[in-house]
Amino acid sequence: MVDFIQNCLDGIMLGSSYALLAIGFTLIFGVMRRLNLSYGPSIMVGAFIGTLVYLEFKANAVAIAAATVVGAVIVGIYVERLCFRAIRRGAAVASMVSSFVIWMQLEEIVTVVFPDRTYPFPPLVTADPIELGPLFFKVENIVMFAVAAAMTVLLHWLLQHTRFGLALRAVSENPRAALFMGINVGAVMSLAFVIASAFGGVAAYLIVSADGQITPLFGLWATFKGLIAMMLGGMGSIPGAILGGLLLGVVEAQSIWYLGTEYRDLSAYFLLFLFLVFRPGGLMGQLAVERELAATRRV
Amino acid sequence: MLEVNGIAAAYGSIEALRGVDLSVEEGGITCLLGPNGAGKTTLMMTIAGIVKPRRGSINFLDRDITGMGPSGIVRRGIALVPENRLVFPDMNVHENLIAGAYLRLGKRKAQVRQDIDHVFTRFPRLQERSKQLAGTLSGGEQQMLAVARALMARPKLLMMDEPSLGLAPLVVEEIFRIISDLNADGTTIFLVEQNAHMALQVADHFFLLEQGQVTFSGKPGQLSEHEVIQRAYLGKGQERERPTQDRGHPGGKTH
Numbered sequence: 001m002v003d004f005i006q007n008c009l010d011g012i013m014l015g016s017s018y019a020l021l022a023i024g025f026t027l028i029f030g031v032m033r034r035l036n037l038s039y040g041p042s043i044m045v046g047a048f049i050g051t052l053v054y055l056e057f058k059a060n061a062v063a064i065a066a067a068t069v070v071g072a073v074i075v076g077i078y079v080e081r082l083c084f085r086a087i088r089r090g091a092a093v094a095s096m097v098s099s100f101v102i103w104m105q106l107e108e109i110v111t112v113v114f115p116d117r118t119y120p121f122p123p124l125v126t127a128d129p130i131e132l133g134p135l136f137f138k139v140e141n142i143v144m145f146a147v148a149a150a151m152t153v154l155l156h157w158l159l160q161h162t163r164f165g166l167a168l169r170a171v172s173e174n175p176r177a178a179l180f181m182g183i184n185v186g187a188v189m190s191l192a193f194v195i196a197s198a199f200g201g202v203a204a205y206l207i208v209s210a211d212g213q214i215t216p217l218f219g220l221w222a223t224f225k226g227l228i229a230m231m232l233g234g235m236g237s238i239p240g241a242i243l244g245g246l247l248l249g250v251v252e253a254q255s256i257w258y259l260g261t262e263y264r265d266l267s268a269y270f271l272l273f274l275f276l277v278f279r280p281g282g283l284m285g286q287l288a289v290e291r292e293l294a295a296t297r298r299v
Numbered sequence: 300m301l302e303v304n305g306i307a308a309a310y311g312s313i314e315a316l317r318g319v320d321l322s323v324e325e326g327g328i329t330c331l332l333g334p335n336g337a338g339k340t341t342l343m344m345t346i347a348g349i350v351k352p353r354r355g356s357i358n359f360l361d362r363d364i365t366g367m368g369p370s371g372i373v374r375r376g377i378a379l380v381p382e383n384r385l386v387f388p389d390m391n392v393h394e395n396l397i398a399g400a401y402l403r404l405g406k407r408k409a410q411v412r413q414d415i416d417h418v419f420t421r422f423p424r425l426q427e428r429s430k431q432l433a434g435t436l437s438g439g440e441q442q443m444l445a446v447a448r449a450l451m452a453r454p455k456l457l458m459m460d461e462p463s464l465g466l467a468p469l470v471v472e473e474i475f476r477i478i479s480d481l482n483a484d485g486t487t488i489f490l491v492e493q494n495a496h497m498a499l500q501v502a503d504h505f506f507l508l509e510q511g512q513v514t515f516s517g518k519p520g521q522l523s524e525h526e527v528i529q530r531a532y533l534g535k536g537q538e539r540e541r542p543t544q545d546r547g548h549p550g551g552k553t554h
Binding site: 178 | 369370372374378381385386387388394397398399402405452
């Protein structure tokens with residue numbers, strides 16, 4: 001029982017980083033109605049820029065984190081310009097394919113510039129785990145959870161209590177109607193990309209610094225985790241992204257403990273499969289799916 | 300108040316408007332009737348600044364607004380109630396109204412709050428449902444919300460694209476009562492309709508749009524309702540082939 005509880009807590013802390021990735025994914029999906037497959041790779045580039053700053057200047061944690069986030073945002077803007085702005089109208093498949101192409105391009109660039117594949121990444125904190133009765137907490141996991149929670153609260157405030165948040169929600173719900181209100185839809189979309197990339201950058205920094213190393217494969221990994229967490233929660237839903245991320249973290253932590261590390265990803269895919277079959281709208285998206293159905297019936 | 304001169308617009312190679320001339324007088328209800336695909340919605344989109352015209356000019360209050368973007372048009376005082384209402388389904392009624400005043404949100408918060416109270420007095424049903432998600436409202440309530448949301452932009456000219464679309468006859472009557480009331484309170488209205496019967500009862504002036512061109516301009520009564528309905532549904536070309544079209548109750552398009 002203690003093991004189970006320990007796994008749940010570990011899973012929630014791990015899952016908080018997945019939640020950040022999923023929030024980024026879902027923000028972009030919400031305003032664009034398109035998947036940005038190169039989301040993971042673009043924050044991977046951010047993390048490599050963080051590594052570069054570390055290796056070249058022996059910078060401190062704050063500077064490395066800032067470099068990672070700024071790098072992720074710059075690459076995010078690049079992706080938006082190339083894949084989503086140029087073909088904003090009527091070419092959903094083209095945007096998705098081109099985001100895949102950019103993914104490959106980003107990975108190639110990183111392997112050319114960083115030929116050693118695996119690079120060190122300094123930890124944010126080095127402290128012994130905290131013992132609380134029978135439970136253990138790694139300090140870096142606690143930090144990860146705290147930062148993720150703070151970012152989520154910040155995003156909630158931004159969406160619910162600012163003019164920009166209102167515009168972003170309006171664009172996600174109906175871009176055409178948002179235009180009629182005089183909202184600058186293009187600018188809102190670009191800013192949503194910037195925010196999503198910043199969230200991804202923070203997530204990348206937390207995850208990579210906890211791992212202590214980075215490889216170009218982190219891009220693939222981040223896209224997978226973010227995508228799965230978003231699908232579990234429901235596409236386009238921010239509460240869904242949070243729940244999906246936490247659920248994914250808990251399921252992974254449990255399967256590592258009870259089944260073995262090699263089952264970690266397998267159980268994540270299995271969970272996704274179950275959802276796609278039995279609850280395709282995800283935890284929070286189902287309501288929207290049903291309402292849409294009801295609306296078409298009502299007329 | 301609004302003058303549209305020789306407007307042509309196209310989607311790619313498909314020409315939707317082929318030199319449209321019309322004008323909307325201040326203080327009245329002007330109506331645009333025409334069959335599906337005649338270009339009515341395109342004209343609304345062009346005036347709203349969303350579709351860019353290929354030729355022609357649009358003047359509003361003696362200012363050239365041709366080619367201006369949607370936010371500039373809203374600022375000038377033209378608001379649109381779009382076809383199919385397009386409320387924000389996951390926002391509540393109150394938030395939808397605030398979104399309608401988006402361009403004033405920065406500086407004039409008190410004024411916006413006042414306007415919301417004003418809109419709620421006009422539509423008490425929306426006040427009752429203030430915290431309800433717009434997507435859960437009935438069709439008629441959503442239409443009211445769409446009108447109220449457009450009013451939040453403080454328009455001098457209110458354009459409405461098929462407000463009766465898909466609504467039950469009793470609700471359609473209510474919507475048209477609202478249109479008359481708004482007009483009586485001083486809002487100029489430019490109405491696109493399929494429901495010619497209802498539209499002719501409220502209109503001061505109407506235009507027929509057929510195949511991207513205005514083919515008639517006049518007051519209700521200048522053409523028999525029968526002929527208007529013929530042309531509003533079928534276009535002039537087919538009139539002779541189908542002389543006895545049911546003129547009972549125009550239901551409009553269904554989606």
